[in-house]
Amino acid sequence: MNRIDQKFKEDTKLLSIYFSAGHPELEDTVPILKQLQASGVDMVEIGLPFSDPLADGPTIQESSTQALRNGMNTEKLFEQLKNIRKQIDIPLILMGYFNPMMQFGIEKFCQRCEAVGIDGLIIPDLPVDVYHEEYKVLFDQHGLYNMFLITPQTPEERIRYIDEVSNGFIYMVSSASVTGAKNTFGSTQTDYFQRIQKMGLQTPTVVGFGISNADTYNAATRESQGAIIGSAFIKFLEQEGVARIPDFIKSIRA
Amino acid sequence: MNYNVDEKGYYGDFGGAFIPEMLYPNVEELRQNYLSITADPDFQKEFDELLKVYVGRPTPLYFAKRLSERYGTKIYLKREDLCHTGAHKVNNTIGQILLAQRLGKKRIIAETGAGQHGVATATVCALMGIECIVYMGELDIKRQAPNVARMKMLGAEVRPAQSGSKTLKDATNEAIRDWINNPVNTHYIIGSVVGPHPYPDMVARFQAVISEETKWQLQEAEGRDYPDHVIACVGGGSNAAGLYYHYLNDERVNIIAVEAAGKGIDSGESAATSALGKEGIIHGSKTLLMQTPDGQITEPYSISAGLDYPGVGPMHAHLFRSQRAEFISIPDQEAMDWGLTLSQMEGIIPAIETAHAFAALDVRKFGPEEIIVFNCSGRGDKDLDTYIDYFKL
Ligand SMILES: Cc1ncc(COP(=O)(O)O)c(C=O)c1O
Numbered sequence: 001m002n003r004i005d006q007k008f009k010e011d012t013k014l015l016s017i018y019f020s021a022g023h024p025e026l027e028d029t030v031p032i033l034k035q036l037q038a039s040g041v042d043m044v045e046i047g048l049p050f051s052d053p054l055a056d057g058p059t060i061q062e063s064s065t066q067a068l069r070n071g072m073n074t075e076k077l078f079e080q081l082k083n084i085r086k087q088i089d090i091p092l093i094l095m096g097y098f099n100p101m102m103q104f105g106i107e108k109f110c111q112r113c114e115a116v117g118i119d120g121l122i123i124p125d126l127p128v129d130v131y132h133e134e135y136k137v138l139f140d141q142h143g144l145y146n147m148f149l150i151t152p153q154t155p156e157e158r159i160r161y162i163d164e165v166s167n168g169f170i171y172m173v174s175s176a177s178v179t180g181a182k183n184t185f186g187s188t189q190t191d192y193f194q195r196i197q198k199m200g201l202q203t204p205t206v207v208g209f210g211i212s213n214a215d216t217y218n219a220a221t222r223e224s225q226g227a228i229i230g231s232a233f234i235k236f237l238e239q240e241g242v243a244r245i246p247d248f249i250k251s252i253r254a
Numbered sequence: 255m256n257y258n259v260d261e262k263g264y265y266g267d268f269g270g271a272f273i274p275e276m277l278y279p280n281v282e283e284l285r286q287n288y289l290s291i292t293a294d295p296d297f298q299k300e301f302d303e304l305l306k307v308y309v310g311r312p313t314p315l316y317f318a319k320r321l322s323e324r325y326g327t328k329i330y331l332k333r334e335d336l337c338h339t340g341a342h343k344v345n346n347t348i349g350q351i352l353l354a355q356r357l358g359k360k361r362i363i364a365e366t367g368a369g370q371h372g373v374a375t376a377t378v379c380a381l382m383g384i385e386c387i388v389y390m391g392e393l394d395i396k397r398q399a400p401n402v403a404r405m406k407m408l409g410a411e412v413r414p415a416q417s418g419s420k421t422l423k424d425a426t427n428e429a430i431r432d433w434i435n436n437p438v439n440t441h442y443i444i445g446s447v448v449g450p451h452p453y454p455d456m457v458a459r460f461q462a463v464i465s466e467e468t469k470w471q472l473q474e475a476e477g478r479d480y481p482d483h484v485i486a487c488v489g490g491g492s493n494a495a496g497l498y499y500h501y502l503n504d505e506r507v508n509i510i511a512v513e514a515a516g517k518g519i520d521s522g523e524s525a526a527t528s529a530l531g532k533e534g535i536i537h538g539s540k541t542l543l544m545q546t547p548d549g550q551i552t553e554p555y556s557i558s559a560g561l562d563y564p565g566v567g568p569m570h571a572h573l574f575r576s577q578r579a580e581f582i583s584i585p586d587q588e589a590m591d592w593g594l595t596l597s598q599m600e601g602i603i604p605a606i607e608t609a610h611a612f613a614a615l616d617v618r619k620f621g622p623e624e625i626i627v628f629n630c631s632g633r634g635d636k637d638l639d640t641y642i643d644y645f646k647l
Contacts, residue, residue, distance in 0.1 A: 050549075050550065051418060051550040051551045051552075052418065052423065052424075052427055052536070052551050053427075054273075054274060054427055054430050054431065054434075054537075054538075055274040055276060055431075055434065057431070058417070061417050061418075062417075065417075065418065068550060073548040074548060074549075075548075097535075098272060098535050099534045099535045099536070099545070099549045099551070100548055100549035100550065101549070102533075102534055102535065102549060103532070103534065103545065103547065103548060103549030104548075104549065124274040124275070125272045125273060125274055125535065125538070126272065127270075127271060127272060127273065127275075127278075128275075130270065130272070148275065149274065149275035149276070150275060151275060151276050151279075151437075153276075153278075153279040153437050153438070154275065154278065154279070155279070158278070173275070173276060176276065176434065176435060176436070176437045176438075177276075177434065177435050178276075178431045178434050178435060
């Protein structure tokens with residue numbers, strides 16, 4: 001069974017963390033993953049940095065730019081992750097834009113993901129239809145899930161369609177916005193979370209974008225199966241460093 | 255082969271809509287409506303009327319006598335430089351503002367490099383009384399002060415793009431992010447035949463007025479409605495798409511596209527996408543773009559800010575790959591010299607972008623009976639500082 005499915009069987013208030021590979025320091029990837037697992041994080045999204053991250057706010061853009069300056073690239077990331085499954089058993093997802101994957105070669109990319117033990121991918125700029133027509137067979141062959149996004153603007157009919165073709169989980173973007181930390185969620189968000197919950201989707205949903213603290217984490221996981229924290233974690237890492245990761249995770253689960 | 259867009263939004267291998275789900279509703283709304291809105295007689299009447307009384311169309315098709323004599327061929331200039339605001343860009347912004355109104359949008363965003371498209375957008379927003387925000391790279395704001403002032407005078411807000419390399423591609427990223435953050439009330443007026451489907455096709459259709467006029471103007475002047483060659487500069491490719499449009503599937507017409515070689519194709523400072531680009535995805539479109547082997551988008555260079563884009567529109571990528579069009583690239587120096595030549599031989603000071611196109615005359619031989627139409631895409635007022643510096647005027 002894919003580790004992602006396994007995780008959702010065990011737990012319904014998943015905490016997932018996103019970080020940009022190669023940031024703050026090039027070789028931080030593996031130490032960050034170890035700290036996250038040791039702190040009880042359920043799942044990790046490892047960001048593959050891109051020069052032009054359209055869906056990201058300033059924090060992730062800057063971490064991405066810094067990672068590229070540090071020398072991060074696709075090949076380098078796979079090398080860092082070569083022995084990761086000897087140390088880490090929580091689900092690992094690669095999140096990145098499609099162009100760097102295309103240049104690496106999609107088939108080779110999938111092979112390398114499988115070889116190092118990646119469970120799934122999130123590719124914000126690869127549309128659902130194109131994925132299905134051109135890439136799904138390949139991803140399936142390598143045991144890789146591909147997770148799709150929905151937003152408060154996604155029409156119900158399309159949510160149903162995405163639910164049908166999804167595996168792993170549906171990534172619920174919390175509001176009409178690019179990534180970035182928020183301190184609270186308003187009624188627009190809670191209404192949206194409730195609306196989606198009432199739809200009774202077959203795929204678990206995980207909320208991301210704007211989650212930064214215990215309040216937003218709790219609000220998000222009340223109506224969904226998990227939450228993803230990105231920008232707030234990256235800011236913490238920059239200020240406090242890898243060694244203090246357990247403090248951050250404790251503050252969220254408080 | 256068909257060189258127009260297909261029903262899925264592709265030109266051959268290129269095009270499509272590689273957008274994050276957050277943009278899906280906006281782009282889908284456009285895709286579902288752009289053909290029906292623009293085909294509506296009311297829309298067409300208002301569009302044609304504004305192009306006539308506000309933009310100043312039809313623009314002349316001018317026979318360049320001295321240039322023709324020197325090069326021993328028949329050279330016509332399609333005078334887009336005479337459009338209101340000084341370039342072809344306004345054809346597109348007029349079309350898109352009318353479309354935005356019909357979609358009920360209350361707020362307009364745009365990206366700009368040199369500022370021409372920003373000015374053309376600010377202009378139509380002033381005309382319609384709609385809020386206008388233009389994203390411009392922080393570096394470009396410093397380089398293009400007069401156009402920044404024009405946009406402000408027209409009532410637009412100019413927001414600096416501070417991410418990445420702080421130029422056109424980053425301004426485009428910022429505009430797209432703004433659209434993600436404002437999905438309901440905002441329309442994004444893209445300035446060239448780039449971006450996700452339906453933008454490349456929509457912008458090409460608005461610019462198609464250029465070749466529509468060329469056909470009847472040539473019929474009057476030469477007794478036939480097609481030339482032997484059409485030549486235009488390509489940044490994203492909108493003025494070129496406009497000139498080529500009605501000749502795309504007419505094999506009697508040879509298509510020539512001129513890109514900016516900057517300091518030379520192999521110098522590391524160039525914008526010649528056809529020579530240096532590889533297939534990939536930029537701003538939601540699968541096309542040719544300049545990138546590192548790892549797929550990071552690289553910063554192009556050209557002395558003309560309007561050709562300084564790391565990709566080309568998907569129509570042009572297809573014209574290149576299918577060899578329907580000849581692509582040539584011209585270094586800064588030759589383009590600048592042509593700025594002077596056109597000024598002194600025809601009394602027309604061209605934009606530096608435009609000047610690139612004319613350098614095709616030095617690269618390629620044309621016969622005495624052949625008819626060439628150049629797109630004179632813009633005037634050189636905006637480039638006067640660059641010309642002054644370069645020629646120590
Ligand atoms: C006069 C002129 N010509 C050409 C261009 C290049 O754009 P495109 O290739 O979309 O026509 C610009 C862009 O600013 C311009 O101002």
